[in-house]
Amino acid sequence: MRGAVIYGKGDVRFEEREDPRILNPSDAVVRTVATCVCGSDLWRYRGINEVPEPTPIGHEYVGVVEEVGDAVRGVKPGEFVVGGFRTSDNTCPVCRKGAHANCQNGTGYDGCQAEKIRVPNADGTLVAVPGEVDRDLVPSLLTLSDVACTGWHGAVSALAGPGRSIAVVGDGAVGLCAVLAAKQLGSEQVIAMSGHADRQEIARELGADIIVSERGEEGSALVRELTEGIGADGVVEAVGTASARDQAALCVRPGGMIGVVGVPHGGLKDDGLFFRNVGVWGGIAPVRRYLDQLVQLVVDRKINPGRVFDLQLPLADVAEAYAAMDERRATKVLLWP
Amino acid sequence: MRGAVIYGKGDVRFEEREDPRILNPSDAVVRTVATCVCGSDLWRYRGINEVPEPTPIGHEYVGVVEEVGDAVRGVKPGEFVVGGFRTSDNTCPVCRKGAHANCQNGTGYDGCQAEKIRVPNADGTLVAVPGEVDRDLVPSLLTLSDVACTGWHGAVSALAGPGRSIAVVGDGAVGLCAVLAAKQLGSEQVIAMSGHADRQEIARELGADIIVSERGEEGSALVRELTEGIGADGVVEAVGTASARDQAALCVRPGGMIGVVGVPHGGLKDDGLFFRNVGVWGGIAPVRRYLDQLVQLVVDRKINPGRVFDLQLPLADVAEAYAAMDERRATKVLLWP
Structure with a gap:
């Protein structure tokens, strides 16, 4: 063969x-x-x-x-x-x-x-x-x-569900599947972060309520604006780079949860997370x-x-x-x- | 005054x-x-x-x-x-x-x-x-x-509740209150780690099902032995030192959650946690x-x-x-x- x-x-x-x-x-x-x-x-x-x-x-x-x-x-x-x-x-x-x-x-x-x-x-x-x-x-x-189960695991790990706002960092296949999962799990608001028109369209089809196309601090500020100024209840980090993890930390509210499914290539600084009561959960799906x-x-x-x-x-x-x-x-x- | x-x-x-x-x-x-x-x-x-x-x-x-x-x-x-x-x-x-x-x-x-x-x-x-x-x-x-609310927050952050086994690292006032909380929240098995006879007695009174008096790898091995060989579903880390955090990581099962309420004096290495699907959540109560x-x-x-x-x-x-x-x-x- x-x-x-x-x-x-x-x-x-x-x-x-x-x-x-x-x-x-x-x-x-x-x-x-x-x-x-x-x-x-x-x-x-x-x-x-x-x-x-x-x-x-x-x-x-x-x-x-x-x-x-x-x-x-x-x-x-x-x-x-x-x-x-x-x-x-x-x-x-x-x-x-x-x-x-x-x-x-x-x-x-x-x-x-x-x-x-x-x-x-x-x-x-x-x-x-x-x-x-x-x-x-x-x-x-x-x-x-x-990818679909990995995205699903990211949403589950971010505690997606009724009454929760979920932002997804990463618009690759896993991120797009996390959007689908967050919606299927009944989340109230699903925010997809994507700068690519074609992927934005897929994200919408799969269940994104809102697309944020800005990156970095500007994108995070928009996510906070969409969530009473405080950040999303849960954020799925579906990339694994240090910058994606920083982005996730900027988008999550105090007391919220980051669901990580991007295989880490760069450590997550946890020092600030404790004082913001932010959790990190996830891993290999x-x-x-x-x-x-x-x-x-x-x-x-x-x-x-x-x-x-x-x-x-x-x-x-x-x-x-x-x-x-x-x-x-x-x-x-x-x-x- | x-x-x-x-x-x-x-x-x-x-x-x-x-x-x-x-x-x-x-x-x-x-x-x-x-x-x-x-x-x-x-x-x-x-x-x-x-x-x-x-x-x-x-x-x-x-x-x-x-x-x-x-x-x-x-x-x-x-x-x-x-x-x-x-x-x-x-x-x-x-x-x-x-x-x-x-x-x-x-x-x-x-x-x-x-x-x-x-x-x-x-x-x-x-x-x-x-x-x-x-x-x-x-x-x-x-x-x-x-302390009682901080211990409670540790247990909540470790997802204490029915069907869950919860181990508590730290036998100070917060750790003892976490034992109480884990029990009150309906956890199936509450394991208090304490090497002091007087604190063990309080832990028992407050709801510990089992006391593990050993420390380090020996203590963690006992916790795993009590939990089908894999570790507790949730672990409350109620100290804040690097060694307590390492201890918590050794006691938690794959896919489990560490509830942290000890103010960090020494970072938590997160590299291995992703690959074990272990979460960390908590902070100031x-x-x-x-x-x-x-x-x-x-x-x-x-x-x-x-x-x-x-x-x-x-x-x-x-x-x-x-x-x-x-x-x-x-x-x-x-x-x-």
Whole structure:
């Protein structure tokens, strides 16, 4: 089978790779139906994170089960499945608390931008989509593998809900999905911070009540103006840079909560937060925790997170997908095997 | 009238001071019925925080209203009142969100270890205790001025409640009150970390289900053992030192929440928290937010936070009160004017 391999900065190749096969009784082999490129893949593509050796890359997928190990009970060959970017057993004490990203037996993986993948912990990771899956639902189902659940986790961590105002810092795919989540969770006011007309439009479609296109202190001042002068009850920080974290701190009210889902590349200064009673919560998204609920919302056509894809390419053109995202010609690229 | 003045490290004197009087229409003058020494007063007494000039000290009190300014409507002369260690107007947008410690018109004050005090923002700060106040309730009512509400805020910030396990780091007055709060809020399991037999006993009386007397990694390992091997759902950090914060981080489970109420003297390293999905929330307690509820619980004799006082002295002996707390001969000292 064929799949993407990153060799180093700016160098992703589509190559013949060994077919994945069942290694453990809890494994499944999945033939991908769609996969995509994550903003976090770009850290290596841009040379910010090192690539010590050629490495299969990608961690988002939907597909059809081809084969399962002897211990797998929850999914079977032929089923259309979604799974998170980290595997989880869904049974350990940490998973039972809903913190699946930190599952005691969890694993990460790279190499999903490929025709086939091996999924460890299949029972605790994969969720079968009921019935026939319409092709137009595939993009939205694919987002559940990472960005939609990550955005959802950001909104949950920012305590989004009825009566709450939520601002979202970051208009990438995760930020846009956080807008959707904040709205779906019943927040009273959802403020998307975005300077790009195309992303503003998506944010509006996904549920933003108000767009703030200014950045820095000016943008924060506008958010405060929209929230009785004090800042939003919750802010989702969906970037991970020090400047995004500062922005979030400027937009949140005293006593409020910053939901962080941008993988930190630059520390959050916490000194002032204590004296403002501002909390920080979040981390790597526990995808499995949200998956049943979000699959149902997609199948019922109540949410359309697939809207974040603004370019679709054949998987064979994976190198172009990276280039398009790196050069900001695309927000997020879907790849069809 | 007479009151305490701190001159510098180890030097607190009881002196004649000018009588407070109404300066603004929203002020009240209160004759104190009881006051006390706060752990945070010791930062100056121990020379860790500077004392640039002789300063009246103290920020916890209960008392009887003597006089009110023209604008005061909520309390009147003769009423027994409790007020927080920061004033709040209870009407600004920040107060309406329950973040009274950050009130837009709030003020702090020093000088409550005295026979009389001036309370700005009287309407938004003071709560009158209904009916005749039995003398034996005074210690508990006095704790509501700071430590009981601070402990309560720690438990609320750690998301204490039904189904949750809560560990408390710090067995000072605030930590003990956090134990009480965690229990009152319905937490399933309340773990007090304390190495002192006398404080362990108080912790048990106030609601601790389990005492862990070990410190450091050994103590954290025990907390994890008590919580399915993963750590508590929430941890209250009621000290403020770097080591207490590290301890809290070691005791909390993935996806859990650290409620911080110890004023930070040493930063919290947040790098690992993101990857463990651990949150940090809290700060200076919004006393007014909790005051109505807690006054009622005290008056109904449902809680007894006054149990944290283990020494009572005449106000004139305030210097000895500081010495006793500094030398750890007492946890918290109540002073009777």
